[in-house]
Amino acid sequence: MSIISHTGSYYTASANDKQQRSKLNEHIKADICVVGSGFTGLSSALHLAEKGYKVVILEGSRIGFGASGRNGGQLVNSYSRDMDFIEKHYGKHVGTEMGKMAFEGANIIRRLVHDYQINCDLKPGGIFAACNNKQLDEMASKQQLWAQHGHTNTELLSASSIQKHIGTDRYVGGLLDNAGGHIHPLNLALGEAAAFEKLGGVIYEDSKVTDIVHGKKPVIKTESGSVTANFVVVAGNAYLEGLLPKQQQKSMPCGTQIITTEVLPKDVQQQLLPTDVCVEDCNYLLDYFRLSADGRLIYGGGTTYGARDPEQIESIILPKMLKTFPALKKVKIDYAWTGNFLLTLMRLPQFGRINDNVYYAQGYSGHGVTSTHLAGKVISDAIAGQAERFDVFAGLPQHPFPGGRVFRIPYITMGAWYYAMRDKLGI
Incomplete structure (x- = not known):
């Protein structure tokens, strides 16, 4: 087995679980295939497993390899844009409905830590x-x-x-x-992975998804295997690498x-x-x-x-x-x-469906620890037939960055410079 390493962080050095899961080397079937084992993927998979679904996670690197295992470890409530902004731009109903969910993510984390006895140094107050x-x-x-x-x-x-x-x-x-x-974010991710596996879920690492063949039963392909599923949850966020090109243009x-x-x-x-x-x-x-x-x-x-x-x-x-x-x-x-x-351009998460059986959530814009856990719960409910809350997020407009992929970096760099000047001037 090849050894794929996490980044050289404090979290990696103090991780509770250093084992590497097997690579997918066969063609299998599942009720649901989750692409990515960051917090969105893990929360989706764990909530779906709790509902009794047969779920498989495909991870291109290691559990929590991306932002979920590298972030500041802070449980920050609400979204990167608050409810007043949401209501102003998208109406009172959307602001009210998103407000009902704005403080749920941290409670989901506390529930999972309690129920599955996850050792992740959870401490109160921010x-x-x-x-x-x-x-x-x-x-x-x-x-x-x-x-x-x-x-x-x-x-x-x-x-x-x-x-x-x-x-x-x-x-x-x-x-x-x-x-x-x-919290210790990597240990939270590893603890959620262990909880998912205890419920019968399977995680394959070093199993980067190369293609999703859409259809009545999507086929999720890796270099050396595939999963045929009824539903797919794409949870690659900043590490999608071309898997959903239309969605990547919007982040x-x-x-x-x-x-x-x-x-x-x-x-x-x-x-x-x-x-x-x-x-x-x-x-x-x-x-x-x-x-x-x-x-x-x-x-x-x-x-x-x-x-x-x-x-x-x-x-x-x-x-x-x-x-x-x-x-x-x-x-x-x-x-x-x-x-x-x-x-994202509006600094709000982007949720959506492709062909009614491929779900995605991405673009938490710096408020990912809590919002990802909410996303997983909302996605799991939608797949189980309760889609009202998912549709609130999915109904938000998803704007591409001006100038497309070529100009995204200079555009954001200019914006970062502008905001840095505002910080210095206190305006």
Whole structure:
């Protein structure tokens, strides 16, 4: 068996399960074939297996190889665009229906962790940290908006009260979401995979899908095998690589970068994050950070359009970390990595069906940990005949990026520069 490695991240080094599953080398049948074993695929497969379906997952690399196993590990509620934006652009009904689902993803994760005893260092609490008064006003508006949609477990923080949670004077306040939290994302993915397998599901790794032959019973082909199924769930997100070309035209892979320090002394951990919450700031090109279970600071941010080597990542992220926590100047960085997430033009997820039996979900635009788990539940319900919630997402317009594939990167690069200037100017 060939050995396909995860990226050289802290998560990989501390993964609970390092076994590699077999490659698909035969022609098999299943009720449902899921393409991709990130959070969308795993949530879909696990919810479908709980309903009694025979489900097979085909993974081109390793379980959680993409963004699901590389991200900041934060449970951030709602979507990358909030309900006021959704209602303004798509109407009150859509805003209301999406608002009913906006806080479900984190609860799905907690349910799976509890039911299947997944060891993924789940901790409560997340803060949106405001860098200026304009952002703090926006957080006050977010609190009111979320309360209108039934989520009241938040607390607006002043400049002094936020320092009870974050040991820096960089922020003028923020919003504490007690229903947020953080996890070891790769161990969550591996735990969900193990739960799926306990229910009779089968996962094939190193089994990249090369083609989907559409029809009454789609055939999903790999280099050395195939799956004939009644339904397909395509969950490749930023790693589709030509499988659904029309859908790829409507999204843009972007990279984020993360560094992880050496294990910090207990007193330093207490100084940095006294209540052990996770944090993301309110900039357009945001920073995010938290403590790992063994006491490292995990710090990420920035946007890239392709992989970078660890030294480049450290040179980009380290100054950001030191701006927030100057006392860490002499701390050693043990890990640095990057990974792709998928951005859509409207920064809302894209759900859809092809020929009524091929489902897809993609483009969570930076809010993927919770939204992917919601997507899996919604897709599983749709396949089982309850499609109302899926259709709310599927009804959202899916716009291609201007200029097609050739101009997507320069277009987004210009946008990133524009938003970086807005962050610097505080506007």
